[in-house]
Amino acid sequence: MRILLVGAGGVGDAIAKIAARRDFYEQIVVSDYDKARAERTVAWISARHGADVASRFGAAQIDASDPDRVAEVAREHRATHVMNAVEPLFVPTIFAGALAAGADYLDMAMSLSEPHPTDPHARTGVKLGDDQFAQAGDWERAGRLALVGMGVEPGLSDVFARYAADHLFSDIEELGTRDGANLVVRDEAGNEIFAPGFSIWTTIEECLNPPIVWERDAGWFTTPPFSEPEVFEFPEGIGPIECVNVEHEEVVLMPRWIDAKRVTFKYGLGEEFITVLKTLHLLGLDSAMPVRVRSENGPVEVAPRDVVAAALPDPATIGPRMTGKTCAGLWASGLGVDGRPREVYLYHVSDNEWTMREYDAQCVVWQTALNPVIALELLARGIWSGSGVLGPEAFDAQPFLELMALPEDSGGYGQAWGLEERLGR
Template identity: 60%
Template sequence: AQAHKIDIIVNACDPRLNDPIFEAAYEAGCTYVDMAMNLSKPHPTNRYNEVGEPLGAAQLAADPRWREKGLLALVGMGVEPGLSNVFARYAADHLFDTIDEIGVRDGSNLSIDGFEFAPTFSIWTTIEECLNPPIVWEKSRGLFTTECFSEPEVFHFPAGIGAYECVNVEHEEVLLIPREIECNRVTFKYSLGAEFIDWLKTFAYLGLDSTEKIRVGDASVAPRDVLAAVLPNPAKLGHLMHGRTCAGTWVKGTSYGEPREVYLYHVADNETTMREYGSQAVLWQTAICPVVALELLATGTWKGVGVRGADAFDAVPFLNLLGDYNTHHGMIEMGPRLWPSPKATGQRGWDRPIRRAIVPSA
């Protein structure tokens, strides 16, 4: 990096490689960007009641020395985390006076021809975040863990995706958002589906989720690596996939003294992403967000020091530039009189893409 006068190092590797890339960027004096933070280490004896080493612990602990050196590490800059944090920042700055809860909700109606089970994202990472103890943050008690797949709820996703059950999963937003945004609770939930959860439980029951190497004949292999090797590569399934995937942030609080709930979201349609970019929707949605962030960093629109998430920066230029890339976010007003289906109420603007995130007039 120093030899070629590199300004920004983008880590798009497996998060198991974060440490050396993160430290190399620091030593080289470069801005660092990744899409997933360091892996967690659950509590060794009481994993569902006590927090072990959380996601990104070593990276966040390095914040003071990055600040001292005048360097920026932008961590978790994919779609979730990443765009979900941008949505939280926009809501805090422009939509709410006070925020009670920020809940990231992810769902899709994607199907894959010819497969009863095939992941749309890295199965290694999926197992890691789904079978580790989920984390929740509350202002009154801090970070805590729960049972896997806890607190199920039905969430109605936009753009024709529909209603799906979502459950708690370990994710970086729960660590990052409370560092930058005043609120009372932060959660992350996936719409995994009962069948997918059964598969994950079966993998765990058989020990196929383990990353500890075992002897198989003359070879030494980790069961999870074997599972990842025998399952189809998600990057090569795009031509068999159908449907849409939605990433979004559900914010509850008050505005002008009245209760308010808003879901800010981004939808990727697999047919569109395959036709225009040759990439399946889940991977493309993850990749477009750091591209936008890199442009903002390169132009100096986003700048800072320390180890920060996307929620530390102005959301407006990010959302505007996302629209300029012809991939717009949307916003739904929710709440007691609108839930579960704003469409059914005839609410103006239902499922209408927001083309420009314009700061409201003072």
């Protein structure tokens, strides 16, 4: 397996660092629009793991917005797999470039949605991933695999759904991805500050888009933002957090392969973050359209959303000042294999102090990066295989979860996952 990793931002960087501890591939070329960023990742691997390990890594410049250039770099390095680790805005071009180069493809977020033009809070327009599934025939005919949505959410959550369907339930009522964290960022003086661990620009996009829900009878439909709030109890000391519906890939992926009555995604934004997003929307500060503003050099045109991002601390710099854990998981309900009511929460928790120490990577970013590396290893070993455009739930979940949980000294990733019985809680 020869991997072209596109993007050496937070997640791309962590993918390379996690893969550096494994040996299932022949080469990984880390590529970025800014080649120096890709080189930094390889230099970190060299410093931490030595020249031998680093010799399996290369660095390259790439323009992810250009499918020809993606195909060119993939061919040049004889890539068998293109791993997309950049903003979802560039899914279509990397997706096309990989197919053109005859490589398999993986991503962690799918092609973007467009709201319904007249009824956005009830009906879907263009859904997440629609553009990619429309091209499934091309991938099948080429005998190539596009494994889409293979991060942590979507990704691990979808693996959990497959596992629940195959091993825990005879009849599934709801598959509900639930994500929450107790991360805290402090300033130099030790005071808690408001500093999201990920791009506020993307969070605004994700959270203010109409959330999507799937039901067996109704199919896919949308709701107003922040709908169906519920307080979900997260494990390992994270505790109760207010979760709301958010547009996410799981809802478009799971129903394609798994039989359930209802599929949802709720994000544990917490009351403060929900208030922040609602207020930004109320004031028009979520807008990506420029407004005219006075400045010392005369009037200028800036997008309010860019100003919000500029006024907050840079998420790339807050890892060392952050403490706490993030939890990704799937809450499932229905009838167990014995035919009796069952409710479980399958989850994985990532601790920022541990990921910073082990990988110089923030826990949210690191947790996202872990899962595509496991998937690549299963594909390299031939344990997973397929062609066409497939989600993680199209594959057997058992070997994924085993490899993930197995201790490192026994050949696994040493990342325990949990199963909590929730009925009656």
